[in-house]
Amino acid sequence: MKKIKLDITVNGVKHSLKVDPNLRLLDLLREELDLTGTKEGCGIGECGACTVILDGKAVNSCLILAGQCAGREIVTIEGLSDGEKLHPLQQAFLDHGAVQCGFCTPGMILSAAALLHANPAPTEDEIRVAISGNLCRCTGYTQIVEAVQAAAGKDKGDWWLQI
């Protein structure tokens, strides 16, 4: 397989890489860039654990080739906080007990972040739709919905998404 050249921006940092053509975005993040906050839950777009934000939209990184992301901007869970300062969504997930085993958490937070990026004041139904592609086996989801609602009530500020 011939390697392909790839320029992408991840969490505001530009990368120039040569990658295998069959590399998924998920593998690129985890294996090439050591951003292991993005998790693989099912590998076929069922569970949403691998969700990242690609040009402002939540996508399953297991179903996108790294090559498809050339010239595009990606935000992963590692890029959501501002240094040590947590993103309001991260803080709200903590405050509302919306996290148990933690495996679905990064994807869940990023789906919610993509929603708030597009729609800073969503209704409860809009929140439910936005994170409906993220499964969680530990919680009953209600604390997650509460967390997103709480974060949505915060000032948007200038760092919802650094893209």
Place this chain on the structure above:
Amino acid sequence: MKFEYQRPATLEAALKFLAAAGGDCAPLAGGTDLLVMIQEGLVGPRTVLDISRLEELKNIREEDGRIEIGALVSHGRAAAAKLLREKAALLVESCLQIGSPQIRASGTIGGNLVMASPSGDTIPALYALGAGVVLKSVTGTRTVAIEDFFTGVKKSVRRPDELLTAIVFPAPEPSARGFYNKLGQRKALAIAKVSVAALVTRKGEKVEKVRIALGAVAPTVIRAPRTEEYLAGRKLDPETIAAARSLCAGESRAITDLRSTAGYRDRMAGLLLARGLEDLL
């Protein structure tokens, strides 16, 4: 899963590449189905042709009473498009039934057709709308009626050197009403067990014409011609709907698989039609 990766800059370049590749090449649109199939070893193309950036295939427009949707319009974009919300609400509904927000953001209308799954959500809606599929190659362009496009499970008349570039259908008359009803195991993220789409045009109280399509009950999406014929010229009342329901169940040709049993699916097809028709009352 070894393959080469190509990303042509224009449609023309993509078509040339396809013509030269001699068949062993898989066009990649949203990738939400193709990458799963590659990973599961169901397909093993030598080259993946990434067409996902071809902006010329991402338009939605209406011209001379015909609506054209570029093949690379994502389900999310289609569902948000004003033109479609106003004139093809059943297609919008079918797009919203697809997977999850993540899948809708990546997956495309054209990709859903090329994958040719009998449970593809948008397909019954496009049957009901009487859509045509535009196929392009270096040798020319042809438009195939959607019912002639599919030849079996995951099979279509698309030649390896062709790209599906657009879907076209006549803008429904303002009085036409349609619906897309789906039954899955769970509300979100469920592949259709059974789905029914229909577009009904009425004159006064009576049905003037109706097109009904059933998903996931046969190797391809199918029409329900006897039910359509029965409904034409009739007033939609509870008795008519009940008769249409059992006719439709009889036209369904479901099989039993790991998601569901045949008898259940056939009856559900009739029921989903009846439910949709009742909502039009």
Place this chain on the structure above:
Amino acid sequence: MKNTDMKMHVRGRSLFIDDIPTPANLLHAVLFTSPVAKGTIKRLDVAAARKAKNVAAVFTHLDVPGKNQIGHIIEDQPFLAEDELMYIGQPIALVVAETRRAARAACKLIELEVEPGEPVFDPREAYRRGLIHGKKRIQVSGDTEQAFKECRHVIEGSTASGPQEHYYFETHRALALPVEDDTLKVIASSQSPGAYHHHIAEILDIPQHKIELEIRRMGGAFGGKESTAVWVVAPAFAARLLDRPVKLILDRNDDIATSGKRHAYVFDYKIGLDAEGHILAYEVDFYQQAGGCADISLPVLGRSFLHSTSAYNIPNVKITAVSCKTNVPPNNAFRGFGVPQAVFSMEAALFHAAEETGLDLEEIKFKNLLRDGDTLPYGMRLEQTDGVRCWETLDKRVDIKKKLEECEQFNREHDDRKRAAAVQPVCFGISFTQTTLNQAGCLVNIYLDGSVAVSTGAVEMGQGVYSKIALIAADALGIPNHRVRMEATNTTRVPNASPTSASTGADLNGMATQYACRELVERLKAFAITRFKHDNPRDISIQDGEVHLMSARTGYTWEELIRDAYSARVDLSCHAFYATPGVYLDPVKEKGRPYAYYAYGASLTEVEVDCLRGTYEILGIDIVHDVGKSLSPEIDRGQIEGGVIQGIGWATIEQIRYGDDGRMLTAVNSYKIPDLKFVPKRFNIHILENASNPYAVCNSKAVGEPPYIHGIGSYFAILRALRSVRKDKPAPSLPLTPEKVFMYLHG
């Protein structure tokens, strides 16, 4: 109180097994498994696979240096198959290669010839053929035969419950690293540090002290990682033999197809009531779908056995239980551990009885709830029961009768939509039924700067046990929470640890932690009196990180105390041990006191069925649940919610289909767990107030499993709605999927 891992989880910084930076020379292991449900290996040729590109080794049972055995209770489960094949997915060979892809490709080069046998999949059929694990268990209390004669109503029936996939997000996996002096470090996703540690040593035939097993956290487990050690043992075995790091990560679909599930059961019941609805007698036969090996099935069946009367007082009981050897992958532990099945059977019998007799179902349930002084079939007399109080609290909050009447009113007004509600009581015994396991160790280290590290045998899988233990430690030491850090669970610090299961993680390990901290405080007090020239150490206390004398602040800080105690040569490290007192079960008479205490609850689940489609919606669930004096209401609420939703999933939409050859047809794209749209919007959890418990740490109660039982109410609420339409056929089995609902109504 936050789950201590949470801050890392929300930033994606917590390292799960596959997030650990890749060690140099890492190899990947993939299992080659049985393609048939029953058969005998005639020929196994791995030569071609061994020669394949990038393959480091292909191992069979012939390469196992020690005992080729991972049986959890009975030694009937070879690590790698020898000749007999008992289920599809049974490990036969282990392929180790430079990449997972290469290992998988090499699996296809293995040549296997099998003489097929005749598999059995139906538990009753297996029983008829004498294919069972262990012995048939029988428990008799009172005299059912005589009692049935005195009953006004006697109702008999059969039902069944299906399997359930755990669907933990992190599949089975482990990373094994050879270290100096022939030792091995294994980092695993496992609930059983002690048992897995032992299995690895046995298979390799090396002493346990040469293996360090560490479990930092798991991406969910729910019981599924308590037994069937193969996926942890395999990479450890390969790493040792090849002297290179080896990782095994089970693919999602391989995990679903080859790992154990919640046991499916078949039940025959017979129940007798008097004219007023008192349950006088109950007989039930449990046929457990165990799978090809015994694995952990017998303890699961034992818990079903002991919970057969659920939350009710029944004077005459006869229970028989058999674990049936069927040719499916060995089923294993899953939240509730056999209790949900037993409760389902009891509730099915009561539902049936109420229908046949015309008695009011809720009245029967309430009338027969366990109360102080009642004796369970195994001879344990109850005290401090809270079941009635939970029910009454629920009734006050939702008005059960009114709610049921509202549903009936709705149904009179609607033909194609039907509503119904069901009340589900909970009485769940806490302790391992296997008495030996009710033990835990803890090591508390205080460092020179006053920071504290706590190690226990409990593993963190999202349930918040580390947070609870840290809280207990900080409280016992009298210091702020942030001064305590939980260490990863590691066999070098706490040996022979029991699995974190049976909801006992915080109970056992928390108590051991409290003991260790109290011992350290005693040492510190004895030292402190010398500094204050005081004679009675009882007058010293530590509060909020400051030494108090006669309850007054002294300004002498925890940090100063520790520094001075160190200088004075006080031991600042303490190991402690806890064994639950007074629990036992006579294995012959089946009598005893197997549980330290019980957790109670009551809930009302309301549903609406779309009778035309067969679909349904959970309109709401109201729960009153007893957690004793909660260690952390936030964590407990999360456990209750998650448990209930898992229970609802089992009772309603989670279905597994098998082919005629025993192959699992269900894969990740067709197995549906509850998603956000499925869970009810009305989800009220009320933690029973003024509850206490003298039998567990800080008067708390275990919370991991008991709430799962509430989920069963969803089945009976849907069933009740169906019965309001027609009653001319038997109730469908569990799960009550939309398809079953439709076929019931229209089939």
